[in-house]
Amino acid sequence: MSDTLARPAPQTTPSRGKVVTVRSRSPFRWVLRVVVIAYLFLLVIWPVALVAKATFSQGLAPVLDALQQPEVVFAFKLTLSVAFWAVLINTAFGIVISLLLVRYTFPGRRALSAMIDVPLSVSPIVVGLALLLVYSGRTGWMGRALESAGLQIIYAPPGMIMATAFVSLPLVIRELVPVLTEIGTEQEQAARSLGASPLQSFLRITLPAIKWALLYGVVLSLARSLGEFGAVKIVSGGVAMRTQTATLLVEERYQQFGVENTITAYTASFILALIAVLALVVVTSLRPKENQP
Amino acid sequence: MTASAVAPLVERPDAAPSPNRRGRWRRRRTTALTPVAGLGLGITMLWFSLLVLIPLIAILVQASSGGWQAYWDALTSPQTAAALRLTVSQALLVTLVNIVMGTAIAWVLVRDRFWGKQFLEVVIDIPFALPTIVAGLVLLSLYGPSSPLGVDWANTRVAVFLAFLFVTLPFVVRTVQPVLLELEPEVEEAAASLGASRYVTFRSIILPALAPAITSGAALSFARGISEYGSLVLLSGNLPYSTEVASVRILSYVEGDKLTEAAAVASILLVVAVLVIVVLDIISRRVARHV
Numbered sequence: 001m002s003d004t005l006a007r008p009a010p011q012t013t014p015s016r017g018k019v020v021t022v023r024s025r026s027p028f029r030w031v032l033r034v035v036v037i038a039y040l041f042l043l044v045i046w047p048v049a050l051v052a053k054a055t056f057s058q059g060l061a062p063v064l065d066a067l068q069q070p071e072v073v074f075a076f077k078l079t080l081s082v083a084f085w086a087v088l089i090n091t092a093f094g095i096v097i098s099l100l101l102v103r104y105t106f107p108g109r110r111a112l113s114a115m116i117d118v119p120l121s122v123s124p125i126v127v128g129l130a131l132l133l134v135y136s137g138r139t140g141w142m143g144r145a146l147e148s149a150g151l152q153i154i155y156a157p158p159g160m161i162m163a164t165a166f167v168s169l170p171l172v173i174r175e176l177v178p179v180l181t182e183i184g185t186e187q188e189q190a191a192r193s194l195g196a197s198p199l200q201s202f203l204r205i206t207l208p209a210i211k212w213a214l215l216y217g218v219v220l221s222l223a224r225s226l227g228e229f230g231a232v233k234i235v236s237g238g239v240a241m242r243t244q245t246a247t248l249l250v251e252e253r254y255q256q257f258g259v260e261n262t263i264t265a266y267t268a269s270f271i272l273a274l275i276a277v278l279a280l281v282v283v284t285s286l287r288p289k290e291n292q293p
Numbered sequence: 294m295t296a297s298a299v300a301p302l303v304e305r306p307d308a309a310p311s312p313n314r315r316g317r318w319r320r321r322r323t324t325a326l327t328p329v330a331g332l333g334l335g336i337t338m339l340w341f342s343l344l345v346l347i348p349l350i351a352i353l354v355q356a357s358s359g360g361w362q363a364y365w366d367a368l369t370s371p372q373t374a375a376a377l378r379l380t381v382s383q384a385l386l387v388t389l390v391n392i393v394m395g396t397a398i399a400w401v402l403v404r405d406r407f408w409g410k411q412f413l414e415v416v417i418d419i420p421f422a423l424p425t426i427v428a429g430l431v432l433l434s435l436y437g438p439s440s441p442l443g444v445d446w447a448n449t450r451v452a453v454f455l456a457f458l459f460v461t462l463p464f465v466v467r468t469v470q471p472v473l474l475e476l477e478p479e480v481e482e483a484a485a486s487l488g489a490s491r492y493v494t495f496r497s498i499i500l501p502a503l504a505p506a507i508t509s510g511a512a513l514s515f516a517r518g519i520s521e522y523g524s525l526v527l528l529s530g531n532l533p534y535s536t537e538v539a540s541v542r543i544l545s546y547v548e549g550d551k552l553t554e555a556a557a558v559a560s561i562l563l564v565v566a567v568l569v570i571v572v573l574d575i576i577s578r579r580v581a582r583h584v
Contacts, residue, residue: 047436096333103324104330117570123543129352133348133352134348166348229523230522247424247427269424
């Protein structure tokens with residue numbers, strides 16, 4: 001402190017011990033706060049609110065009518081079932097691969113752990129094209145053989161499930177890996193030395209320890225899966241009442257003329273947005289518990 | 294507080310844990326594969342190959358199937374080159390905005406206190422959770438033909454910029470936030486008490502500490518930007534030479550049954566995606582070493 005006394009007095013107040021409180025009253029902080037709130041308001045809050053408003057612009061009746069259209073009901077059922085299978089596959093796969101990455105050494109482990117993240121940064125259109133090149137019944141590497149064996153993948157639900165599983169692949173793993181790293185294996189080893197089978201020790205020791213992380217992973221994957229658009233668009237063909245998911249329905253209806261179609265597009269969007277925000281709220285409200293020791 | 298749907302990618306199983314876990318972290322113990330684990334690895338690798346590796350390799354094989362000349366021609370055809378230029382330039386621009394605004398938002402969320410801050414926490418993650426087609430509709434409602442602001446940016450390049458800006462919002466915020474949370478205000482107070490101006494404190498104390506996180510967030514937001522598709526469908530009109538981005542170009546090649554050209558453009562996006570992952574991996578290892 002003695003050197004500071006020798007310097008010319010700083011412009012801030014003399015009570016140096018309370019720098020943080022002094023700063024909180026500074027105009028800089030206010031400006032930053034206002035800029036950030038204005039930015040988020042213009043980019044996210046206001047536009048999202050306007051979609052909710054547009055959905056109910058003609059009152060509740062058209063929205064309820066839209067929800068009863070067979071195409072809409074079908075699209076949401078299909079979306080749910082595709083998302084269900086994709087999440088189920090990713091959860092099983094995610095648990096196994098997280099355990100492998102955290103607890104074992106094997107050649108290619110680092111490459112695998114990096115490759116796991118690729119689906120997050122690659123374009124959904126690229127994902128769709130990649131699956132098309134391999135599984136298309138007409139030109140795909142394996143598609144022809146699979147099709148002659150009676151298994152159609154592209155333009156059918158299996159391809160849509162694969163596309164959805166691809167884009168949401170890392171979400172469960174990225175939740176599980178840090179938790180598994182942290183809990184270590186002591187308790188499991190104790191259980192095993194007391195005679196528990198591997199399955200018992202997994203179900204009674206590991207699973208309870210990772211259940212919250214697993215739940216966040218599943219909720220995030222589900223939200224991502226329900227909203228997948230680009231990859232599914234390429235592999236599904238988007239035929240109404242056959243392979244049209246909710247997001248594809250939004251696109252089709254919005255581009256058609258007429259208030260009714262627009263309201264249908266907005267209604268489906270509103271429901272998808274509602275699910276996304278609910279998933280977000282669930283994740284945000286659950287996560288802090290995990291952070292407390 | 295750090296609740297986020299976009300957990301920092303920097304956290305990797307074999308890198309050291311992030312600083313906020315330092316205290317509770319136990320040294321990782323790995324063993325060689327047991328037969329059961331080996332079987333598990335075999336099955337998961339089979340699925341991973343069928344789902345991810347083989348299809349992605351198929352893109353590279355298809356792209357090279359016409360030879361180098363065909364590959365080059367596909368990328369330099371005027372319409373495709375225009376799409377690639379637009380995509381890369383808008384993604385760079387958006388990344389720059391995100392570096393500044395993302396850091397500012399993270400700063401406000403961590404250091405400031407005001408009513409409704411928790412609400413902003415949720416708002417940050419909305420673009421990540423919202424289906425991309427809905428994101429397009431959302432932006433269209435404020436910046437489209439029936440905008441209450443009186444602007445109509447639909448089908449213009451501004452729309453592309455806005456769409457990228459919307460979908461990449463969480464990345465820098467969510468990578469910078471945990472680091473900022475760990476940063477001790479005492480160091481800044483010390484600097485200030487030694488006479489450093491706020492600018493000097495920011496440049497020589499805060500910025501170096503945040504740099505790896507900002508770089509990671511920037512890399513993620515660039516990758517997300519160049520690969521964006523869904524939010525543009527309704528918003529940008531996909532006009533050739535004007536608002537058509539790389540993903541849309543790939544799709545129209547696919548619809549025209551020109552798979553080799555589609556794969557050529559896709560290979561560029563794929564290489565960028567993999568490069569970003571590599572950059573993140575290097576950063577996370579470097580940070581881990583310095584912790």
